[in-house]
Amino acid sequence: MNKLINGRTPLYRAVITGYGSFAPAKTLKNEELAKMVDTSDEWITTRTGIKARHITTDNESSAFLATEAAKKALAEANLDVGDIEIIVVATITPEMVFPSTASFVQRTLGAKKAWVFDLAAACTGFVYALSIVQQFIESGRFKNALVIGAETLTKITDWTDRTSCILFGDGAGAIVLEQSNDGRRGILYSTMHSDGERWEALNCQAYGSRYPVTKPLADPKKIYMQINGREVYQQAIRRIVETVNHCMDHCSLTIDEITMLISHQMNARIIESASKRLNLPAEKVFINISEYGNTSAASVPIAFDECVRKGKIKRGDIIILVAFGAGLTWGANIIEF
Numbered sequence: 001m002n003k004l005i006n007g008r009t010p011l012y013r014a015v016i017t018g019y020g021s022f023a024p025a026k027t028l029k030n031e032e033l034a035k036m037v038d039t040s041d042e043w044i045t046t047r048t049g050i051k052a053r054h055i056t057t058d059n060e061s062s063a064f065l066a067t068e069a070a071k072k073a074l075a076e077a078n079l080d081v082g083d084i085e086i087i088v089v090a091t092i093t094p095e096m097v098f099p100s101t102a103s104f105v106q107r108t109l110g111a112k113k114a115w116v117f118d119l120a121a122a123c124t125g126f127v128y129a130l131s132i133v134q135q136f137i138e139s140g141r142f143k144n145a146l147v148i149g150a151e152t153l154t155k156i157t158d159w160t161d162r163t164s165c166i167l168f169g170d171g172a173g174a175i176v177l178e179q180s181n182d183g184r185r186g187i188l189y190s191t192m193h194s195d196g197e198r199w200e201a202l203n204c205q206a207y208g209s210r211y212p213v214t215k216p217l218a219d220p221k222k223i224y225m226q227i228n229g230r231e232v233y234q235q236a237i238r239r240i241v242e243t244v245n246h247c248m249d250h251c252s253l254t255i256d257e258i259t260m261l262i263s264h265q266m267n268a269r270i271i272e273s274a275s276k277r278l279n280l281p282a283e284k285v286f287i288n289i290s291e292y293g294n295t296s297a298a299s300v301p302i303a304f305d306e307c308v309r310k311g312k313i314k315r316g317d318i319i320i321l322v323a324f325g326a327g328l329t330w331g332a333n334i335i336e337f
């Protein structure tokens, strides 16, 4: 395929040359969660598709997970760390308030040439990051980038709230993008959206400048993620369907031309319901939430890595990455792999 996107074929394209993921060894199964809060494996499985999640220990941080995933992606791409030009870490559970998580990844990898930053767009963070890096590579300004999604959401989970603690897990995924001038393969199109009016649907309010760590919190629960599950559920389906339809129209793609939809893994029912509305058959929709839960910005690159390694996508296939999350934010990338 060699689609003209918006009547424009860039001189260069951002091609995926490496991919990798990493999850902490410790897991928490639904049966174990059911001993902590009033829930059951049956309730969680039928409502979300989640069976277990990976959990970091006190010694495992977001930068650690990010670096482990990055090492695998760099090995796959056969890219020397000294040649990396950009490192972006998409995360809402950063290593520290500052410096960025990406600074720690750069230091541990020894990627001295790179300029680095974090991106906070919650579950849409990785898709946003690909879209930003795509611009730098297509313009010819930079030749490669390491894009990582890394989260330790279980560190901001309220383990006494059964409506949210069943959902989240920890992990990281990474992708190496490199400049190519064959014009055919790579990120073909990205679309990004936000709606700040609905910020309350999903949030974690402490410890930013509104509720600083230096002042006692009137509501101690503000240190945890808070979600309005029903609102998110409805918005997620609506925005995923809208975004994927827009991408297909914009790129003149048909369902037959799509090999795989790789969605942010927030709830298997949300993904299945959106796919049904898009007339995408189950074999064209990758779901791996059962083992990981929702890992926010890490979920798309973890799913991408697994999807390739399980042989479900191969070079030349058309893939849609789509995500929805806090902000609210949503977006998608169309990729010829």
Ligand SMILES: CC(C)(COP(=O)(O)OP(=O)(O)OC[C@H]1O[C@@H](n2cnc3c(N)ncnc32)[C@H](O)[C@@H]1OP(=O)(O)O)[C@@H](O)C(=O)NCCC(=O)NCCS
Pocket: 038, 039, 040, 043, 044, 047, 048, 123, 162, 163, 166, 167, 202, 227, 228, 229, 230, 232, 233, 266, 267, 294, 324, 325, 326
């Ligand atoms: C959270 C979510 C799984 C809840 O599923 P749901 O089908 O909407 O369930 P409801 O919230 O309507 O709750 C149904 C009942 O189950 C109960 N319930 C909630 N959590 C439960 C749990 N873990 N175990 C057992 N019962 C539970 C509720 O109290 C409610 O009981 P009631 O009818 O007696 O009031 C679903 O809304 C969801 O996945 N939302 C999006 C998640 C999200 O925000 N992800 C992050 C952003 S990408």
